[in-house]
Amino acid sequence: MEYTHRPVLLEECIQALHIRPDGIYVDGTLGRAGHSLEIAKRLTSGRLICIDRDMAAIDAARVRLAPYLDRVTLVHSNFSRLGEVLKECGVEGADGMLFDLGVSSPQLDDASRGFSYMHDAPLDMRMDRSAALTAYEIVNTWSGDELRRILYDYGEERYAPAIARAIVRARETKPVETTLELVDIIKGAMPPAALREKQHPAKRSFQAIRIAVNGELDELPPMLSSAVDNLRPGGHLAVITFHSLEDRIVKRSMQEMARGCTCPPEFPVCVCGKKPRIRILTRKPIVSGAQELEENPRARSAKLRVAEACGTTEVNAPSF
Numbered sequence: 001m002e003y004t005h006r007p008v009l010l011e012e013c014i015q016a017l018h019i020r021p022d023g024i025y026v027d028g029t030l031g032r033a034g035h036s037l038e039i040a041k042r043l044t045s046g047r048l049i050c051i052d053r054d055m056a057a058i059d060a061a062r063v064r065l066a067p068y069l070d071r072v073t074l075v076h077s078n079f080s081r082l083g084e085v086l087k088e089c090g091v092e093g094a095d096g097m098l099f100d101l102g103v104s105s106p107q108l109d110d111a112s113r114g115f116s117y118m119h120d121a122p123l124d125m126r127m128d129r130s131a132a133l134t135a136y137e138i139v140n141t142w143s144g145d146e147l148r149r150i151l152y153d154y155g156e157e158r159y160a161p162a163i164a165r166a167i168v169r170a171r172e173t174k175p176v177e178t179t180l181e182l183v184d185i186i187k188g189a190m191p192p193a194a195l196r197e198k199q200h201p202a203k204r205s206f207q208a209i210r211i212a213v214n215g216e217l218d219e220l221p222p223m224l225s226s227a228v229d230n231l232r233p234g235g236h237l238a239v240i241t242f243h244s245l246e247d248r249i250v251k252r253s254m255q256e257m258a259r260g261c262t263c264p265p266e267f268p269v270c271v272c273g274k275k276p277r278i279r280i281l282t283r284k285p286i287v288s289g290a291q292e293l294e295e296n297p298r299a300r301s302a303k304l305r306v307a308e309a310c311g312t313t314e315v316n317a318p319s320f
Helices: 010-017 034-041 055-064 079-088 105-109 135-141 144-155 160-173 179-189 203-214 216-229 244-258 290-295 297-301
Strands: 024-027 047-052 072-076 094-100 231-241 278-280 303-309
Touching: 010 034, 010 094, 010 231, 010 303, 024 034, 034 047, 034 094, 047 055, 047 079, 055 072, 055 105, 079 216, 094 216, 135 144, 135 160, 135 203, 144 160, 144 203, 160 179, 179 203, 203 216, 216 231, 216 244, 231 244, 244 278, 244 303, 290 297
Parallel strands: 024 047, 024 094, 047 072, 094 231
Antiparallel strands: 231 303, 278 303
């Protein structure tokens, strides 16, 4: 396999992690291992824990990271199990963690996985192929109300009611089995003006169904909290998001963890005892520059947010 794809916001992530050669780092979304490779190169006596729910990513990483496997641990798991994974690896605290929340390029490019609305394939969309829930089940068994809800909430699809009704009507005749069958149903439910928009008419619906299949948004807040719990004081947390729903959750979660005392202003002294868990280092999210966007159009919607775990040994890196 040729690895010519450049990881999104690579230099910005490496800078954000503030890598020490003897440090312990976590790549919680291994993917194509582009970020992991650059982290591993910078370690000597340190260690990198790489997690991915897709076994194909783990297998590919064994090849790509082969020169550095003495300092890399590959784990087939979901980042929702972050705390357990680190405990199983004997790690008591990490110096930095990175989470790239986008669907990896191999998953998008492999038509058989069912993520793409451009190629015909069975309705699957599972990041972890051992998981039970597939896009086929959602499209063919979930109620019209549930379909409308996920299309609207997860895809921000303004034609969600019409698309949900169209799916329910279509499956009454026969099951919806492939991606292009679903694309045709979605297109048929949308007005002509929507079909002329620059964005593919099925993009938002496919995003919504993929998020539902993989439970992506539900896992984010507990994962972020667990990540902070498992960072050493001064350790850095870097999170890349690719759509507004993810970014909103990451932003609000970081803001909540950065808050200190919640006592009413009129209280003379603090009685809640709440201390900030992190310090936010990115006043605004970091986005790709013109050169990266030219090389990789998929980076257009990427946003990087960075925070530092509070404690007595903070490195106090400058804010971005």
